[in-house]
Amino acid sequence: MKKAIAISSGAAALCLMVTPLLAEPDDDSLVINEELQMVTETEAPDHLEYVNTIYSGWRFRTDETQALQLDDFDNPAMLTVDAAIDAFNTVDGSEGKSCASCHAGPEDFAGLTASMPKVIDGKLVVMEDLLNNHRAKAMGAEPWKWSGQEMQGMVALIGLQSRGMPVDVAIDGEAAPFWEKGKEIYYTRYGQLELSCANCHEDNYGNMIRADHLSQGQINGFPTYRLKQAKLISKHNRFRGCIRDTRAETFAEGSDEFRALELYVQSRGNGLSVETPAVRQ
Amino acid sequence: MKKLLFVAATAAVTALPIHADTVAPTNVAFSDGAVSGSLTGVAGDPAEGRILMNKGSGNCIACHAVSALDDLPFHGEIGPPLDGVADRWSEAELRGIIANAKEMFPETMMPSFYKTTGFVRPGNAYTGKAAEGELDPLLTAQQVEDVVAYLLTLKE
Numbered sequence: 001m002k003k004a005i006a007i008s009s010g011a012a013a014l015c016l017m018v019t020p021l022l023a024e025p026d027d028d029s030l031v032i033n034e035e036l037q038m039v040t041e042t043e044a045p046d047h048l049e050y051v052n053t054i055y056s057g058w059r060f061r062t063d064e065t066q067a068l069q070l071d072d073f074d075n076p077a078m079l080t081v082d083a084a085i086d087a088f089n090t091v092d093g094s095e096g097k098s099c100a101s102c103h104a105g106p107e108d109f110a111g112l113t114a115s116m117p118k119v120i121d122g123k124l125v126v127m128e129d130l131l132n133n134h135r136a137k138a139m140g141a142e143p144w145k146w147s148g149q150e151m152q153g154m155v156a157l158i159g160l161q162s163r164g165m166p167v168d169v170a171i172d173g174e175a176a177p178f179w180e181k182g183k184e185i186y187y188t189r190y191g192q193l194e195l196s197c198a199n200c201h202e203d204n205y206g207n208m209i210r211a212d213h214l215s216q217g218q219i220n221g222f223p224t225y226r227l228k229q230a231k232l233i234s235k236h237n238r239f240r241g242c243i244r245d246t247r248a249e250t251f252a253e254g255s256d257e258f259r260a261l262e263l264y265v266q267s268r269g270n271g272l273s274v275e276t277p278a279v280r281q
Numbered sequence: 282m283k284k285l286l287f288v289a290a291t292a293a294v295t296a297l298p299i300h301a302d303t304v305a306p307t308n309v310a311f312s313d314g315a316v317s318g319s320l321t322g323v324a325g326d327p328a329e330g331r332i333l334m335n336k337g338s339g340n341c342i343a344c345h346a347v348s349a350l351d352d353l354p355f356h357g358e359i360g361p362p363l364d365g366v367a368d369r370w371s372e373a374e375l376r377g378i379i380a381n382a383k384e385m386f387p388e389t390m391m392p393s394f395y396k397t398t399g400f401v402r403p404g405n406a407y408t409g410k411a412a413e414g415e416l417d418p419l420l421t422a423q424q425v426e427d428v429v430a431y432l433l434t435l436k437e
Contacts (some may be wrong), residue, residue: 191403192404194401204390208355210357249411250404
């Protein structure tokens, strides 16, 4: 349910802004591998002003798409995750090291994704930054391309170690100015179509826009396997696609703007389960 | 195939130079959100308007349901259904809402279809790159008139 939307311009504006029927997400329950109960619906974090309940994007998808995430043997993202396990153990770069030279295994990172992005040494850092920093400094290896399958497979593998844990990113203290910047981006109406993230994903989630069932735009399932593109999709790639579709000049993947937006959008999902690698349409 | 040719022919017609009497996007006179005079002086064609409801930069049914267009799939739920819209709004009001709905409803999500300035990070169509030079409006002046003409047929 949405909180009553405060509109100053009166009832006339309401009839153009809000649809009379409020289509809700479905009532399905997500249990992965018949044992891992996921939280796909919970009370919204306190900082959300206009939304009472937050939902995973899984709840807005068709039964056919939902089914692909119920069992890891059916989840098409797992091929890329398996490749990341191999990469974890493969030496790369001038120092003759692999990830496994320093880290016993991916499971060492349980809980990390649930708290990302976070501020480290005054900089807002996302998982892709951590991976490329370690590749450069510890391994002497070339950076991975932001949305490439090597990078996103490893982001998903690290994220998988937190699957089922609640998203819990900090938005106060050092994170506050980055979070405020991300919030400003979220509510800015970009491009010739003048659309903000909030227009679709806060004011209209549950409604159809043409053939698309609008979700809340939660990113707890990212990197997510997108059937349309048949590969793992990064958060920043999805941000870029949405802003492009407003007929705007987008921000770049790996830009400070998208880091800030990632922190803000992730914080809108505080309390949902980490779901990566999810499967979407 | 027939349909494709028809659309191509339409595009060729709308690409003709702007008529001298055409009101420029920056010169539209709104009064309480309505635009009383035609933008072109040429009567709108409801058949062309019907096509724009579903295609191109019109794509009205992406957000609005229209029973008279039930032959087309996937009507949206974002804006109000347009059945009977001609009973609720005058021609001038419909023209104003299509040209720039924010004149009447400042907070509306509806894009402004005959506006070329005042955007944040305007892009070069759907490329994600920055716009080069002046933007074209989403609909030409005549296309706005065509959509108005079609909407005026939607009576309960």
